Amino acid sequence: MTEIVPLADAVSSLIHDGDTVAMEGFTHLIPHAAGHAVIRAGLRDLTAVRMTPDLIYDQLIGMGCVKRLVFSWGGNPGVGSLHRFRDAVEKGWPRPLEIEERSHADLANAYVAGASGLPFSVIRGYVGSDLPAHNPVIKFITCPFTGEKLAASPAICPDIAVIHAQQADRKGNVMLWGISGVQKEVALASHKVLVTVEEIVDELEPRPGAVHLPHWVVTAVSPAPGGARPSYALGYYKRDNTFYEAWDAIARSREAFTAWMERHVLGTEDFAGYERSVAAAAVAEGARRA
Numbered sequence: 645m646t647e648i649v650p651l652a653d654a655v656s657s658l659i660h661d662g663d664t665v666a667m668e669g670f671t672h673l674i675p676h677a678a679g680h681a682v683i684r685a686g687l688r689d690l691t692a693v694r695m696t697p698d699l700i701y702d703q704l705i706g707m708g709c710v711k712r713l714v715f716s717w718g719g720n721p722g723v724g725s726l727h728r729f730r731d732a733v734e735k736g737w738p739r740p741l742e743i744e745e746r747s748h749a750d751l752a753n754a755y756v757a758g759a760s761g762l763p764f765s766v767i768r769g770y771v772g773s774d775l776p777a778h779n780p781v782i783k784f785i786t787c788p789f790t791g792e793k794l795a796a797s798p799a800i801c802p803d804i805a806v807i808h809a810q811q812a813d814r815k816g817n818v819m820l821w822g823i824s825g826v827q828k829e830v831a832l833a834s835h836k837v838l839v840t841v842e843e844i845v846d847e848l849e850p851r852p853g854a855v856h857l858p859h860w861v862v863t864a865v866s867p868a869p870g871g872a873r874p875s876y877a878l879g880y881y882k883r884d885n886t887f888y889e890a891w892d893a894i895a896r897s898r899e900a901f902t903a904w905m906e907r908h909v910l911g912t913e914d915f916a917g918y919e920r921s922v923a924a925a926a927v928a929e930g931a932r933r934a
Contacts (some may be wrong), residue, residue, distance in 0.1 A: 647816075651678065654866045662689045687709050688711075692715075693800060715751070722885070779806075821878060837861055837863050839864070
């Protein structure tokens with residue numbers, strides 16, 4: 645039976661030190677509120693998986709939550725580098741970060757293999773790439789039917805998938821629409837699934853192209869209005885491009901990053917409090933410059 649519980653309670657009961665956690669969402673519906681709850685909970689030694697780690701993973705890494713990162717691209721979309729990610733890899737701050745890099749196709753298919761109960765994925769890829777030389781989990785096999793050389797890598801079956809969606813009903817059925825990434829695949833591949841949502845509704849109204857996750861797939865649903873910001877949630881709010889640009893300056897300095905996180909994330913009880921804190925700081929900064 646899917647539980648509908650506050651986000652902090654869901655994180656404390658479902659995610660533990662050392663877990664493999666996959667927070668997915670492609671440019672859209674990125675689970676920032678859940679990431680902040682993980683940071684507030686002080687979780688450590690996580691293996692974090694994500695096809696496109698961006699700001700929320702920069703924050704998780706910079707706050708020392710992540711021991712190992714499995715990914716296929718990392719950056720601040722449209723802006724540049726993730727400075728806390730780079731600092732962890734290059735200089736071991738706040739702790740050394742192990743990395744396992746794969747291609748987009750590989751990582752997506754690794755989720756599909758996990759969802760299918762298979763031990764590894766097979767793709768026609770990595771031709772001309774030097775990535776296999778730097779990632780020992782990427783192997784090559786020969787197709788028994790055609791003799792073709794194919795790439796193979798282990799399936800990914802996270803301890804828990806964390807995603808954000810627009811709606812869930814009171815039984816725990818979830819619906820998301822708009823640009824989707826691998827939310828369905830990671831949910832089916834994972835042992836537990838936590839979904840934050842914009843709202844709980846009495847009944848889900850079908851939408852063309854929507855992704856539906858039935859309640860028997862979902863472990864817990866947590867209401868988190870605005871929980872994808874600064875990314876966007878189609879039908880609810882737009883992408884906050886200004887924040888992505890501002891993050892570059894915030895994250896460049898260890899001191900500025902730490903102060904910002906302590907003030908706005910650790911210094912607030914939940915995502916609503918975080919948003920009030922950030923908004924108040926923006927107003928104060930505007931008044932100072934006026």
